[in-house]
Amino acid sequence: MGQARVYRSIAVERLKKNIGGYRGETIDIPKVLREIEQAAAGKNWARDIVPLPSSTQAQPLNFIAYRRQVKSARTRFYLSTGIHGDEPAGPLAALQLLQEDRWPADASIWLCPCLNPTGFSLNRRENFQGIDLNRDYRHFQSEEVRAHVAWLQQQPSFDLSLCMHEDWESNGFYVYEVNPDQRPSLAGKIIEAVAKVCPIESAALVDNWPAENGVIRPNIKPDERPQWPEALYLVTNKSRLSYTAEAPSDFPLTTRVAALVAAAHTVLDSL
Numbered sequence: 001m002g003q004a005r006v007y008r009s010i011a012v013e014r015l016k017k018n019i020g021g022y023r024g025e026t027i028d029i030p031k032v033l034r035e036i037e038q039a040a041a042g043k044n045w046a047r048d049i050v051p052l053p054s055s056t057q058a059q060p061l062n063f064i065a066y067r068r069q070v071k072s073a074r075t076r077f078y079l080s081t082g083i084h085g086d087e088p089a090g091p092l093a094a095l096q097l098l099q100e101d102r103w104p105a106d107a108s109i110w111l112c113p114c115l116n117p118t119g120f121s122l123n124r125r126e127n128f129q130g131i132d133l134n135r136d137y138r139h140f141q142s143e144e145v146r147a148h149v150a151w152l153q154q155q156p157s158f159d160l161s162l163c164m165h166e167d168w169e170s171n172g173f174y175v176y177e178v179n180p181d182q183r184p185s186l187a188g189k190i191i192e193a194v195a196k197v198c199p200i201e202s203a204a205l206v207d208n209w210p211a212e213n214g215v216i217r218p219n220i221k222p223d224e225r226p227q228w229p230e231a232l233y234l235v236t237n238k239s240r241l242s243y244t245a246e247a248p249s250d251f252p253l254t255t256r257v258a259a260l261v262a263a264a265h266t267v268l269d270s271l
Contacts, residue, residue: 007191007213009172009199018250022086022123022168025253029082029120032091033064036113039098044068045111048151052143061118063147066111067155073108075271078158078239079264080112083134083230085119085126087166089247089256094164096261107271110155115144115230137233138225149233158239162267163231164260168249172199173259174206174214176244178235186243186270187215193266198259199248243267 017023040047050063079097081090094113103109114120118128126132127142136145167174173194177187191200191214200214209216222228222236235242245263247256 007195007200009195010197012199012251012255014171014248014250015252016250018168022125022166022249024168024249025088026123027088027092027120029091029114029117032095033114033117036091036095036098039095039101040066043098043101044070045098050147050151052147054143061143063115063144063151064113065148065151066109066113068103068109068111070106070108072106074106075104075159076108076110076156077268077271078110078155078161078234079164080115080161080230081164081260082112082114082120083116083163084132084165085116085122085124086168087125087249088120089166089249089253089260090114090164091120092253092257093260093264096257097264102265102268104268104271107268110158112148115148134229135227137230138228148230152233152238155238158234159241160267160271161231161234161239161242162264163234163242163244164264165244165246166249166256167246170201170206170246170248170250171203172201172214172248173263174201174211174216174246175263176209176216176218176231176242176246178218178220178231178242178244179240180235181240183241186267187217188213189270190243190245190263190266191215193262194245194259197262198251198255201246201248
């Protein structure tokens with residue numbers, strides 16, 4: 001790591017459950033989404049619901065998003081999670097943030113609390129059709145991504161975006177920063193805040209990307225990528241500064257939720 005700063009992480013032991021995939025806790029996503037709706041009620045949030053073509057009365061499938069838009073907003077922030085159905089900490093972190101209700105008064109917020117509800121029902125990464133939604137933002141094969149992108153196109157550009165994820169293979173929390181305009185970085189502050197509640201990934205290579213103290217700054221060329229994750233679509237079309245927070249799935253769920261909430265608070269406090 002050379003002269004790079006080393007962050008001291010809280011001592012939390014791995015569960016050693018994840019062998020060949022995620023084997024940890026699951027969540028009742030319809031229940032969590034009801035709790036999210038209740039937490040947002042009466043707090044200046046507009047709720048957008050888009051029924052998808054494959055929805056039935058017995059198996060409803062909707063795209064759901066929330067908007068908290070304020071007059072003369074100084075900044076616009078986008079937050080999403082739940083794109084992989086085996087990453088339960090994200091929707092729970094979104095719920096906690098809504099329950100805390102600590103949003104900056106002069107910021108407009110856009111929130112997508114669960115982009116892949118059928119994946120959670122099946123406890124798998126992909127949606128009910130076997131599509132990894134986080135690889136579908138270039139070709140739009142899935143109903144969920146088509147609905148999400150159509151909704152995004154109706155929204156203004158964002159100053160900053162944060163996508164909350166988990167990684168079942170990681171040894172600690174890490175964050176991707178996509179910052180093509182070289183704006184002031186929040187990555188170090190995110191790591192410093194998360195280190196108080198969750199171990200930080202120490203590997204020098206994560207997902208084949210160079211990492212330093214839990215921060216990955218990928219050299220991305222969109223036209224050369226056959227598949228686009230949500231973050232790449234965002235930085236190409238909606239937001240020139242994007243963070244993807246990855247909590248380590250082989251740690252207790254409460255630790256992972258705390259890590260994502262800490263990352264979100266760090267970004268919100270910067271707005």
